[in-house]
Amino acid sequence: MNILSVRNVVKRYEKHTAVNDVSFNIPKGKIFGMLGPNGAGKTSLIRMITSITKADQGEILIDGEPLNALHPMQIGYLPEERGLYKKMKVGEQLLYLARLKGLSQKDARQKLNHWLEKFQITDWWNKKVGELSKGMQQKVQFIACVVHDPKLMILDEPFSGLDPINTNLIKDEIYEMNAKGKSIIFSTHRMEQVEQICEEIVLMNQGSVILEGNVKSIKNDFREDKFELEFDGHFPKDMLGESFQLLKDDETSCLIQANEGHDSNELLKGLMDRNIKINSFKEVLPSLNDIFIKKVGESNE
Amino acid sequence: MSKVNLIIGREYWTRVKTKTFLLTTFLAPIGIALFYAVLIFLMTRGSDKTKSIAIIDNAGLTENIELKKNNLVFDLSNQSLEELKEKYKAGQVDGIIELPPLDSTQAKYDIIYHADKTLAIDETSTIERMFRKPIRNFKMEAFGFEQSQLDKVETDIGISPQTINDTEKELSSITNLVSSGLGMAVGMLLFLVIMIFGTQVMRGVNEEKLNRIVEVLISSVKPIELMLGKVIGIGLVGLTQFAIWGILGLILSVGAMAFFGYDAGIGDMASNEMAADAMANPELQSKMSNVLKELMSINWAIILPLYLVYFLLGYVMYASIFAAVGAAAGDDVNEAQSLTTVVMVPLAAAFYIAISAAQSPDSTLAVWASIIPFTAPVVMPVRLASGPPAWQIILSVVLCVLFVLFLVWLAARIYRVGIMMYGKKASFKEIGKWILYKD
Numbered sequence A: 001m002n003i004l005s006v007r008n009v010v011k012r013y014e015k016h017t018a019v020n021d022v023s024f025n026i027p028k029g030k031i032f033g034m035l036g037p038n039g040a041g042k043t044s045l046i047r048m049i050t051s052i053t054k055a056d057q058g059e060i061l062i063d064g065e066p067l068n069a070l071h072p073m074q075i076g077y078l079p080e081e082r083g084l085y086k087k088m089k090v091g092e093q094l095l096y097l098a099r100l101k102g103l104s105q106k107d108a109r110q111k112l113n114h115w116l117e118k119f120q121i122t123d124w125w126n127k128k129v130g131e132l133s134k135g136m137q138q139k140v141q142f143i144a145c146v147v148h149d150p151k152l153m154i155l156d157e158p159f160s161g162l163d164p165i166n167t168n169l170i171k172d173e174i175y176e177m178n179a180k181g182k183s184i185i186f187s188t189h190r191m192e193q194v195e196q197i198c199e200e201i202v203l204m205n206q207g208s209v210i211l212e213g214n215v216k217s218i219k220n221d222f223r224e225d226k227f228e229l230e231f232d233g234h235f236p237k238d239m240l241g242e243s244f245q246l247l248k249d250d251e252t253s254c255l256i257q258a259n260e261g262h263d264s265n266e267l268l269k270g271l272m273d274r275n276i277k278i279n280s281f282k283e284v285l286p287s288l289n290d291i292f293i294k295k296v297g298e299s300n301e
Numbered sequence B: 001m002s003k004v005n006l007i008i009g010r011e012y013w014t015r016v017k018t019k020t021f022l023l024t025t026f027l028a029p030i031g032i033a034l035f036y037a038v039l040i041f042l043m044t045r046g047s048d049k050t051k052s053i054a055i056i057d058n059a060g061l062t063e064n065i066e067l068k069k070n071n072l073v074f075d076l077s078n079q080s081l082e083e084l085k086e087k088y089k090a091g092q093v094d095g096i097i098e099l100p101p102l103d104s105t106q107a108k109y110d111i112i113y114h115a116d117k118t119l120a121i122d123e124t125s126t127i128e129r130m131f132r133k134p135i136r137n138f139k140m141e142a143f144g145f146e147q148s149q150l151d152k153v154e155t156d157i158g159i160s161p162q163t164i165n166d167t168e169k170e171l172s173s174i175t176n177l178v179s180s181g182l183g184m185a186v187g188m189l190l191f192l193v194i195m196i197f198g199t200q201v202m203r204g205v206n207e208e209k210l211n212r213i214v215e216v217l218i219s220s221v222k223p224i225e226l227m228l229g230k231v232i233g234i235g236l237v238g239l240t241q242f243a244i245w246g247i248l249g250l251i252l253s254v255g256a257m258a259f260f261g262y263d264a265g266i267g268d269m270a271s272n273e274m275a276a277d278a279m280a281n282p283e284l285q286s287k288m289s290n291v292l293k294e295l296m297s298i299n300w301a302i303i304l305p306l307y308l309v310y311f312l313l314g315y316v317m318y319a320s321i322f323a324a325v326g327a328a329a330g331d332d333v334n335e336a337q338s339l340t341t342v343v344m345v346p347l348a349a350a351f352y353i354a355i356s357a358a359q360s361p362d363s364t365l366a367v368w369a370s371i372i373p374f375t376a377p378v379v380m381p382v383r384l385a386s387g388p389p390a391w392q393i394i395l396s397v398v399l400c401v402l403f404v405l406f407l408v409w410l411a412a413r414i415y416r417v418g419i420m421m422y423g424k425k426a427s428f429k430e431i432g433k434w435i436l437y438k439d
Helices: A042-049 A090-100 A105-118 A134-146 A164-179 A191-197 A215-221 A264-273 A288-300 B002-016 B019-045 B081-089 B121-142 B147-153 B175-210 B213-218 B223-260 B267-271 B273-279 B282-297 B300-328 B333-359 B364-369 B376-384 B390-418 B428-436
Strands: A002-012 A017-027 A031-035 A057-062 A075-078 A152-156 A183-188 A200-205 A208-214 A226-231 A244-249 A253-258 A278-284 B051-057 B072-075 B095-099 B112-114
Touching: A002 A042, A002 A183, A017 A042, A017 A057, A017 A183, A017 A200, A017 A208, A031 A042, A031 A191, A042 A057, A042 A152, A042 A183, A075 A134, A090 A105, A090 A134, A090 B002, A105 A134, A134 A152, A134 A164, A134 B213, A164 A183, A164 A191, A183 A191, A191 A288, A200 A215, A200 A288, A208 A215, A208 A288, A215 A288, A226 A264, A253 A264, A264 A278, B002 B223, B019 B223, B051 B081, B072 B121, B081 B095, B081 B112, B121 B147, B175 B213, B175 B223, B175 B282, B175 B300, B175 B333, B175 B376, B213 B223, B223 B300, B223 B390, B300 B333, B300 B376, B300 B390, B300 B428, B333 B364, B333 B376, B364 B376, B376 B390, B390 B428
Parallel strands: A031 A183, A031 A200, A075 A152, A152 A183, B051 B072, B051 B095
Antiparallel strands: A002 A017, A002 A057, A200 A208, A226 A253, A226 A278, A244 A253, B095 B112
């Protein structure tokens, strides 16, 4: 079952098409990465999912149902541009935002207490938001996004402006909520975070999806048959040529590229035949960052 | 609907609970009272420094003259100009008035004032007024009138109104004065309140846009709910302030009636000590009690609810335009200002027409301006006290209601696009396109 299905969605603005016939599915209970350079159409798409704007064409299904007035209550949205009322107190503000999401006064109060305790910030209740630092405001905003216990969360650059400690705190929360079966859409430019956190991704550029799927299988698809070896001595030059290329050669390790039609077994066999002691061997997969740059570059051409 | 209530609640309580609200609510009336007290004090006190002025009378106009008028003290010693100039140099007089011989055939008469500094404007008019009557008497006598005839020349003219059809109604010469004064006060109050609270709506909307909280809000509620919640919430703040002022005003006016002894059931209170002072000045007392009588004869049961209706219509009308402006404007102050003119021009026009309508409530301009929706919420209340025909009131209210509905719709369309539009300059052409955008 998919928590979110985007089907042939189009969003046009006056002079350009922000989202051009985009389709993808997000399975329930996954952490899903939505990637793309600036202006790829991510925010436009998110705004349609959160019912802020409407799609010109196509449809968006939440949990199998076409988007309706009740869905915003089941979605938690942390926009990239954070914003809170500066002059309002933290408690009043969170209470207000929680109640706008449909919680009763009592429910909201209870859930907020839980979150404030969890983040150890119960003494902030009567502080004005304007008195808090930017990182502290981020935490408040994060609570506002999750307090109504949404089944789908959309986090746009959730770690920007956070120190490493708070980054970990929020990251742990994301994992914890995911473990409870919540689906999370995670939008960012920071590829190392995506690699760490997301199971599935969709890569957008200029309003279209250019790549989607499981992070591991995408990386496999983009494997370049590069291997890193550690052994004693130098790489035997007679093995190079038609079968292998030596990309890097240090004292103790080297990076080998297997040419078309040759594989790691052949490489290991050749080395073993020559009685070379291998200390370590691994395949080097391209980073998501490399894939991102490669795909975006290709699609821009 | 419950979400709109939440928004209204936030807008209301975050404003009412502030110190600024308490201060303006309770200090503003005191401030206004103080302002008038100071004004009256300054007006009655006049210039502070006495000036001694010598008069050389070559026309025989100083026979019955008062020797001290306001801050001017006159010296009629009739010394020569040369002698007086010496006294001026010695600092014994502050100026010398020379009255040249008077020719009854001349329409113009120039009094010469010798001094290095000119007279102040109020001093000039004091002197002019002082000699007006002697000069006229001089001329009349020259034309052969007798003193007994001269005394009868002056006539005190009054216009005593009598109704023709409506025999029930009792009119008095001050009816117009009272209704015009009341209209003026109401018109001014409405103008100020619409402007003050409308501006608050604009600032509130713009704040939400600039600090980006609007994106979170719009993902929970519809833009129109957010806009209406804000407009209604701030309007309720205005009504609260009105209610408090109304109660304060009622207490004060009951006090005033007791003081001046108006005999409508509370007349007995006139016998108390405070009223005794007022009794000492019977002329003032009768004037005040006439004004109170006129005020009591106004049909408040109809007029007060209409004031409220026009306040609501005018407020919602302008507040929604203010909301659209706040949504369209970015953080550029100039941009916001040029957009605000759209609201300020009709509002200022309404205010100026209201001033003229207070004086002549049945002029063509006043009648039309009280029917056309942009100006009606300010102009019609001004006319209400003078009793305009019912059809005009009904037409005006109906048109206003329709217009308000249209404006709210229009403003909501601009609002929903503008509030999410960053970095783009909101020209009028651009805003025109927003109205036509689909959702």
